[in-house]
Amino acid sequence: MERRPIERVRGTQDLGTRGADALDAVRATCERRFAAHGFRRVDVPVLEAAELHLRKSGLEIISKLYAFHDLGGRRICLRPELTASIVRAAIAAPAPRLPDKVFASGPVFRYERPSRGRFRQFFQTGVEVLGAEGPLADAEVIALAGAALDDLGITGHVVTIGNVGILSDVIGRLGLTGRRRAILLESLEEARRHGIDAVRRRLATLDPDAFAPPLSVTDGTPSLPVAGGDAEAMARLVAGTSPGDLGRRTLEDVTARLVARMQGDQSHGSVDRALAFIAELGEVRGNPDAALVAGRALLEAHGLDTGPLAELEKTVDLLEAFGLDRARVRIDLGLSRGLQYYTGMVFEIEHESLGTERQLCGGGRYDDLVRVLGGRQPVPATGFSFGIERLVMARDADAGPLPEIAPATILVVPATAADVPVAIACAAVLRRDGIATALDTSGRAVRAAVTHAARANFPVVVVTSGDDPPGSCRPRALAGDGATGSPPPAPVPVPAANIGAWLDSLGIPRGRGGHHPERES
C-alpha cells in the first residue's frame, strides 16, 4: 500500500492558526469598514458557468481559468474573481432600489505560475456600487479602499488612478470597432512598457489588415493591394463600371467608399492615429496636478473632448474631501488594467514592500458589464477588489506581524483524574458566563499543565478539585495585572460564577481574541 504523503496542490497553501487568524482578521477589518459605509454583504458561488467569465473577460482569460466539465456535461469553472458573479446575481434578482452597495469575500482561482504573493487559490474581498454613475461614486470606492488600508495600519502604499474612457472615446471617434478596438484598448500598458512598435507588431500579427496600404488607382486600372480576396473582386467590379455611372464622384472615391463599407473600420490611417495617441497617452502620469495639466494639453492638441479628463479631475478633488492623502495619489493615463470590462475610471493600489507582486487592490468603473452579461437595462457600476494575502503581507511589513491569539481565555485543569467531572462542570459555568474556556484533556500533572498554559498564551489557568467548596475553583492569572511571573502560594478557591468580574478587574478580556501582553512585540 502506498504510504507516501499526499502533496498540496500547486499554488495553494495550508494555513496554521497563526496564518488563518491573520487572514481572517484582515478580511474582518476590511468588511467592518465596508459595512460602516453602508455596504451590505452578499455571497455568490465559487462555481459558475464558464461562459460567465469567458463572456466577461474575453477569450484571452481562458488559459488562466480553472474550467472543467461536470458530470452533467456542463462547462463549469472556479471563479477567477467576484465581480462577474455579483453582477450575474444582480441581473437575476435586481436590487429593489439603486444604487445597490454590496461587498463580498471569498476564495478565487487562477491558473497562473505561483510565486511570492501569487497563488492559484487566494482570497479577495471587495465592493461594488451598482447603479451609480459619476465621479462621486468613483471617488467613494477609491477612498473606501484607502480607509480600509488605514484601518489595517498599512502606510506604504500608492493609489494610481487612470481613465480608460479617454482612449475608448478616441478609438470610437476614429471609427475603430470590434476586435481592432479591443486590441488597441488593451495595448495601453504594453505601449509604455515595450514601446509603440511592439503594439504595432502585435496588431499586425493579430489583425493583418490593420496596416493595409492606401488605395491607389492608376490609368483606370485599380490596384488594390488590400488583403482579402473580396477586395480584388470588388476592384474588378468597380473597374468594369463606366465613368458615366459614377455621377460626380471619381472612381477612386467610389472604390474607397466600397472598401470602407465592406471592411468596416479598416482604415489604416485611423489605426496609426490611434497608436500615436496611445503612445502619448502612456506618458501622462505623475502627481495629480501636473498630470492633469499634461492630459488636458494632450487632448486639446488632438482636438478631443476633455470630458473624461474633467471627470478624473473631479474624482481626484473629491478624494481629498473623503480624507485620502493627496500625496499618496498618482495619475496615470496609461493605466488600463488587465480585465477588459472597465469603461471609465480605473485604479490600483500598490505597496512598496511586496516586490514583483505588489498590487494590493484593483478596480474601476464598468458601465457596460450588466448589458454584456444579459441585463436588459444598462446599469452603471464601479468597485474594487483587494487581494487579502497581499494585505496581510503589507500589514506585516508596515506594522509588524499580528500578535498570536490565545486559544481561549481560560484553561481549566482537573487537579487529579478524579476531579475531571468537577472541571467539566466548572468549564461549562465559565462558558455560560461568556468566557472562552478550554479544558485540559491531556491528563498530565498540574505543574506541567500550567507550564503548557503559560507557553500556549492562555491568560488564565484554573485548577478545579472536588476538595474545594462546590462551584469554586483556583484561578491563576498568567497575564495582565495579576501575573506574578514566579511560583506563588497556591491560589485560593473562588466561586466560578465570580471569575468574570475577576477577569475584568485584571484587565483580561473574556472572549477569545485577547493577546498575551508580555508576548506582544
Next chain:
RNA sequence: GUGGCCGUAGCUCAAUGGCAGAGCACUGGAUUGUGGCUCCAGCGGUUGGGGGUUCAAAUCCCCUCGGUCACCCCA
C-alpha cells in the same frame, strides 16, 4: 508560459564524495495541586520524489514535484 537559484527533524539551519548534526520547539522529570528561566533525559529523518554515476551520494548527473527571484501577466 521563459530563464536563474533553492529543497536536510515541526521551525531556522550545519554537514564542501566518507558515521545526518545543532539551536529552538515538543514530551517527561528535577516539589505526586500551579509559570515562561535553569538543569537532566527523551521524542524526532525513505536528506521533496524517482532514476543514474561511484567502493561510498544530502553532496555529482538526469527526470519530476514544490518553493523562490527576474521577465510575462495579474489581486
